[in-house]
Amino acid sequence: MKDQTSNSWEQRDMHNVFHGFTDLDTLNRNGPVVLTHGEGIHVFDVHGKSYMDANSGLWNNVAGFNHRGIIEALCDQARRFPGYHAFFGRIADTTVALSEKLIEISPFPSGKVYYTNSGSEANDTVVKMLWMLHRRNGQPQRRKIISRVNAYHGVTVATASMTGKAYNAEFGLPLPGFLHADCPHFWRFGRAGETEIEFSQRLARNLEELIIKEGPDTIAGMFAEPVQGAGGVIPPSEGYFEAIRPILRKYGIPLIADEVITGFGRTGAMWGSDKYNVQPDAIVASKCITAGYFPMGAVLLGPDLCAALTAVSEKAEEFPHGFTAGGNPLGSAVALKALEVLETEGLLENVNRLSGRFMSGLRQLGEHKYAGEARGVGFMGAVELVADKATKVALDGSYQISERIANKALEKGLICRPLGQAIVLGPPFVMTEVEMDRMFAILADTMTEVFAEVG
Numbered sequence: 148m149k150d151q152t153s154n155s156w157e158q159r160d161m162h163n164v165f166h167g168f169t170d171l172d173t174l175n176r177n178g179p180v181v182l183t184h185g186e187g188i189h190v191f192d193v194h195g196k197s198y199m200d201a202n203s204g205l206w207n208n209v210a211g212f213n214h215r216g217i218i219e220a221l222c223d224q225a226r227r228f229p230g231y232h233a234f235f236g237r238i239a240d241t242t243v244a245l246s247e248k249l250i251e252i253s254p255f256p257s258g259k260v261y262y263t264n265s266g267s268e269a270n271d272t273v274v275k276m277l278w279m280l281h282r283r284n285g286q287p288q289r290r291k292i293i294s295r296v297n298a299y300h301g302v303t304v305a306t307a308s309m310t311g312k313a314y315n316a317e318f319g320l321p322l323p324g325f326l327h328a329d330c331p332h333f334w335r336f337g338r339a340g341e342t343e344i345e346f347s348q349r350l351a352r353n354l355e356e357l358i359i360k361e362g363p364d365t366i367a368g369m370f371a372e373p374v375q376g377a378g379g380v381i382p383p384s385e386g387y388f389e390a391i392r393p394i395l396r397k398y399g400i401p402l403i404a405d406e407v408i409t410g411f412g413r414t415g416a417m418w419g420s421d422k423y424n425v426q427p428d429a430i431v432a433s434k435c436i437t438a439g440y441f442p443m444g445a446v447l448l449g450p451d452l453c454a455a456l457t458a459v460s461e462k463a464e465e466f467p468h469g470f471t472a473g474g475n476p477l478g479s480a481v482a483l484k485a486l487e488v489l490e491t492e493g494l495l496e497n498v499n500r501l502s503g504r505f506m507s508g509l510r511q512l513g514e515h516k517y518a519g520e521a522r523g524v525g526f527m528g529a530v531e532l533v534a535d536k537a538t539k540v541a542l543d544g545s546y547q548i549s550e551r552i553a554n555k556a557l558e559k560g561l562i563c564r565p566l567g568q569a570i571v572l573g574p575p576f577v578m579t580e581v582e583m584d585r586m587f588a589i590l591a592d593t594m595t596e597v598f599a600e601v602g
């Protein structure tokens with residue numbers, strides 16, 4: 148604990164805050180980091196110590212932590228019309244303008260936007276949309292949801308069930324009817340002698356077998372992140388989406404791209420769906436939509452799903468679902484400005500300009516003793532730690548190496564993320580070359596020190 152005086156911010160946190168997704172052992176030993184403000188890609192704690200945030204907050208603070216233009220847009224909207232909902236056909240003008248903009252930049256020729264407050268709620272909303280759609284179309288048994296091993300789709304009961312991570316067992320999840328197809332991670336799951344394309348085709352065959360075994364007319368839809376993010380930054384194997392797309396079409400199964408991380412430039416393209424030829428029926432967005440300055444999630448319905456859902460909603464008189472703060476005009480003003488900043492202040496260009504440097508920095512980290520695969524795309528990357536480079540055997544979990552690397556990096560003023568056996572980086576889109584080199588230098592030193600302790 149940094150500050151033992153009973154009135155410190157750390158003590159007040161420890162007495163009053165119940166943290167989620169926090170290693171309690173580390174928290175009890177080191178205490179929380181209580182922050183006061185940010186400047187560019189750095190955040191500052193209550194003692195004035197600065198940290199470079201190599202994860203953009205939670206992937207979302209892509210324009211840095213004190214962008215004047217976005218702050219002004221929020222304040223201007225607050226002075227004019229600070230809050231309204233989107234129920235009963237009423238809506239703020241700013242939210243209409245944002246919807247128009249989102250459809251304009253989406254991969255869809257036309258469509259509509261539905262608003263939530265988070266990525267979890269947006270995915271959860273799509274599950275209900277699909278259930279209502281199939282039920283009203285005379286297929287009430289069409290309720291099963293396919294996602295994938297290692298996926299992360301959120302924390303509500305339904306989206307945690309879709310999330311393919313082991314910790315959901317703590318809650319007795321997944322619920323029945325939530326199925327997990329293979330994870331398209333060639334380095335980890337490819338077989339000896341198999342090419343990457345053959346691997347993708349094998350996964351597609353497995354998916355078809357799963358659909359047939361479960362009964363094609365029992366499947367409501369499939370969700371997939373274009374690049375699995377919280378699963379440890381796993382870009383799809385070559386030809387993966389091209390291989391699974393025809394199978395889903397054959398059985399009339401809608402494909403939903405969960406672009407909560409990959410949307411708005413993280414991969415270097417506006418959408419991960421563009422980058423990997425996903426051809427989704429709907430896109431789920433959140434995070435960067437407001438550059439992390441306001442809670443917002445959005446479902447972008449492509450034309451076919453939108454038309455089908457509109458038809459059944461008309462039969463039912465409405466789509467009976469909504470969040471009080473969904474479509475809040477403050478968030479809409481922030482999002483409109485954040486998208487303008489993304490397009491006009493060179494953020495996307497910067498991701499593309501520096502992604503080569505980012506990948507080569509990752510690859511250098513990948514040369515460390517216990518580093519296995521270094522992988523990534525755009526401004527999202529990971530180095531997976533292994534006990535043995537040749538066999539790829541995972542490190543003994545009891546060493547908690549990735550956690551130790553992240554903790555030591557934090558002491559040195561760098562925030563990076565341990566995810567299972569991987570160290571994950573998702574820098575803000577405004578990161579400079581100098582900052583990037585510093586990030587890798589700190590991480591390289593930290594890994595060397597921690598590996599030396601391990602032996």
Ligand code: PLP
Nearest residue numbers: 265266267299300301376407408
């Ligand atoms: N989907 C993906 C791909 C995510 O990475 C996340 C969060 O990290 C979510 C959904 C859930 O979003 P939220 O935390 O806003 O509920």
